[in-house]
Amino acid sequence: MTGRTRENYNRNYLEYVKTQDPPTKHFKNCLAAFGVGGFICCIGQFIRYMLGYAGLSGDELAGSTSVILIFIGCLLTGLGVYDRIGRYAGAGSIVPITGFANSVTSPAIEFKTEGWIYGMAAKMFTVAGAIIVFGVFSGVIVGLVYLFL
Amino acid sequence: MEAEILSIFLAYLKAFAVGGGICLIAQIIINYTDLTAGKILVYFMLAGVVLTSIGLYQPLVEFAGAGATVPISGFGYLLANGAMKGAEKGLFYAVTGALTAASAGVTAAVVFAFLMALIFKSRTKRN
Amino acid sequence: MNKKGNTIFFENAPRITSFAAVCGSKESEGIIGSYADIALSDDMYGESTYEKAECKMLSTAISLAVKKSGYKENEVDVLFSGDLLNQIISASFAARDYNFPFLGVYSACSTMSESMLLAAALVNAGYINSAVAATGSHFASAERQYRYPLELGCTRPPQAQWTVTGAGANLISSGGRGVKIVNGTMGRVCDFGVTDVNNMGAAMAPAAADTLIRHFKDTETSPEDYDLILTGDLGALGSRILKDLTWEKGFDVSEKHVDCGEIIYKVIESEFQGGSGAGCSATVLNSYVLTKMSAGLYGRVLFAATGALLSTVSSGQGESIPCISHAVQLEN
Numbered sequence: 290m291t292g293r294t295r296e297n298y299n300r301n302y303l304e305y306v307k308t309q310d311p312p313t314k315h316f317k318n319c320l321a322a323f324g325v326g327g328f329i330c331c332i333g334q335f336i337r338y339m340l341g342y343a344g345l346s347g348d349e350l351a352g353s354t355s356v357i358l359i360f361i362g363c364l365l366t367g368l369g370v371y372d373r374i375g376r377y378a379g380a381g382s383i384v385p386i387t388g389f390a391n392s393v394t395s396p397a398i399e400f401k402t403e404g405w406i407y408g409m410a411a412k413m414f415t416v417a418g419a420i421i422v423f424g425v426f427s428g429v430i431v432g433l434v435y436l437f438l
Numbered sequence: 439m440e441a442e443i444l445s446i447f448l449a450y451l452k453a454f455a456v457g458g459g460i461c462l463i464a465q466i467i468i469n470y471t472d473l474t475a476g477k478i479l480v481y482f483m484l485a486g487v488v489l490t491s492i493g494l495y496q497p498l499v500e501f502a503g504a505g506a507t508v509p510i511s512g513f514g515y516l517l518a519n520g521a522m523k524g525a526e527k528g529l530f531y532a533v534t535g536a537l538t539a540a541s542a543g544v545t546a547a548v549v550f551a552f553l554m555a556l557i558f559k560s561r562t563k564r565n
Numbered sequence: 566m567n568k569k570g571n572t573i574f575f576e577n578a579p580r581i582t583s584f585a586a587v588c589g590s591k592e593s594e595g596i597i598g599s600y601a602d603i604a605l606s607d608d609m610y611g612e613s614t615y616e617k618a619e620c621k622m623l624s625t626a627i628s629l630a631v632k633k634s635g636y637k638e639n640e641v642d643v644l645f646s647g648d649l650l651n652q653i654i655s656a657s658f659a660a661r662d663y664n665f666p667f668l669g670v671y672s673a674c675s676t677m678s679e680s681m682l683l684a685a686a687l688v689n690a691g692y693i694n695s696a697v698a699a700t701g702s703h704f705a706s707a708e709r710q711y712r713y714p715l716e717l718g719c720t721r722p723p724q725a726q727w728t729v730t731g732a733g734a735n736l737i738s739s740g741g742r743g744v745k746i747v748n749g750t751m752g753r754v755c756d757f758g759v760t761d762v763n764n765m766g767a768a769m770a771p772a773a774a775d776t777l778i779r780h781f782k783d784t785e786t787s788p789e790d791y792d793l794i795l796t797g798d799l800g801a802l803g804s805r806i807l808k809d810l811t812w813e814k815g816f817d818v819s820e821k822h823v824d825c826g827e828i829i830y831k832v833i834e835s836e837f838q839g840g841s842g843a844g845c846s847a848t849v850l851n852s853y854v855l856t857k858m859s860a861g862l863y864g865r866v867l868f869a870a871t872g873a874l875l876s877t878v879s880s881g882q883g884e885s886i887p888c889i890s891h892a893v894q895l896e897n
Binding site: 299300302303305306309310311312313314318366367369371372373374375376378379382383388391392394395396398399400402415416 | 613614709713714715716717718719720721722723724757758759764767771802805806809834835838
């Protein structure tokens with residue numbers, strides 16, 4: 290009955306397991322993601338208006354808005370609230386920029402027990418490092434393509 | 439005056455609908471595949487870069503404001519936009535443009551994460 | 566010949582002289598709360614890191630088991646222990662507090678039954694008089710090692726299980742009173758190709774079914790001969806699969822089967838499947854089950870803890886999850 294030698298049984302088993310899976314609550318998940326995601330964007334919009342009244346515009350306005358949102362994301366992570374929102378909202382709290390802040394802050398807080406340099410600093414980008422790597426690389430490609438077009 | 443309130447309300451509504459919609463797409467992908475949070479973030483960021491470079495994301499940003507810039511695809515938009523603007527100035531700026539545009543976000547994330555790590559400890563969870 | 570198939574029979578019947586369990590605060594709200602020796606109110610246990618807390622829980626459980634047995638510390642011949650962390654640091658760090666020898670074992674979540682099997686075998690053979698078998702796990706340290714940082718806001722799929730914070734230990738000796746260990750079935754590694762690390766129940770169920778069926782065949786018993794068939798941490802989903810798999814082979818365990826992971830928390834199956842981790846079966850066995858057995862409520866129990874032998878490296882490389890299950894038969 291050991292699996293490896295019986296590829297066929299394996300496939301049957303995996304299909305059988307799929308039928309036993311507990312149902313994913315699609316509607317509830319999607320509604321939570323839509324609501325929370327939309328709400329975070331509305332907070333972003335609110336910050337944009339406030340900064341706009343304060344006289345900011347253009348790149349400065351857009352940059353400052355995301356800095357404030359990142360601060361909120363970091364703070365909620367530090368307070369231990371963001372993971373609760375995430376448990377409930379799923380993609381609704383992962384995809385906004387606050388989710389990026391959460392993915393940077395959570396390993397930083399988590400791994401400081403392994404030291405400040407190899408723990409906190411080195412592990413800070415365990416999740417978010419991929420975003421920076423692919424972001425910078427694809428950005429450079431876009432820049433070069435536009436340069437030579 | 440009434441027209442102004444209506445336009446502000448509409449802006450919030452658009453931000454909510456578009457931002458929520460982007461998250462909804464991500465949630466549907468998570469539900470039907472086993473992609474983890476890290477992969478979702480990368481794919482949506484890359485989608486933002488691609489859509490911006492072919493000129494489809496800019497109209498969305500103009501339409502929805504924060505609804506399009508706050509999701510991680512807006513980060514991709516920022517990168518690609520920076521690169522495209524840099525490309526007009528020459529090779530050096532074409533290469534550095536992307537990260538220059540995103541520098542605010544990255545700096546904020548590093549600095550605030552550092553500060554939070556100084557102040558807080560991770561805590562165990564009960565649910 | 567005291568071996569048949571993969572089952573070894575202990576004709577000198579080593580006994581579980583004493584047992585002890587420490588559990589975390591979430592666990593203490595459940596069924597084991599009133600049976601565990603120590604229920605922590607703080608999962609850090611007064612330590613600065615989760616790993617230290619896990620180590621302290623384990624050494625507390627070991628000390629309690631030794632103390633309750635009446636043996637002096639220098640009369641214990643050997644400690645069998647292991648845990649989920651890399652290089653089994655909790656177990657070996659806990660062992661440095663004692664002056665008896667330490668044999669480290671790793672069998673993921675089935676470490677408890679493997680330790681008991683080995684300890685019973687050495688005691689039965691007469692090499693040693695008494696041995697301690699112990700293991701434990703901690704939610705936060707396991708989460709850090711196997712999954713994500715604790716504060717990362719990610720969703721938990723409905724197949725997921727919750728690593729138990731707790732430790733259990735028992736002292737097995739050659740004479741005296743206590744529950745007898747009659748025989749033990751050594752597990753084989755089963756891999757049915759499940760790659761989803763969130764679906765441990767489905768990965769481990771074939772290993773549990775394999776060991777249970779071989780045990781029934783080797784000992785010429787059937788599920789009806791047992792008062793309780795206790796598996797480790799299959800969870801609700803894995804338990805259903807186990808019942809199907811054993812039924813398919815002609816053994817109906819559904820009447821007698823109880824899963825430690827399924828009973829340790831209040832399980833709402835559409836949200837999560839129950840407990841997991843080495844501490845899951847260790848705490849349930851060493852508190853609830855052995856207390857009830859000592860009181861004579863259960864006469865014959867088959868304890869088959871299950872373990873998933875994966876690491877973050879293997880799952881990162883897309884490997885499927887090999888699993889194992891060791892069983893020991895306990896009798897009053």
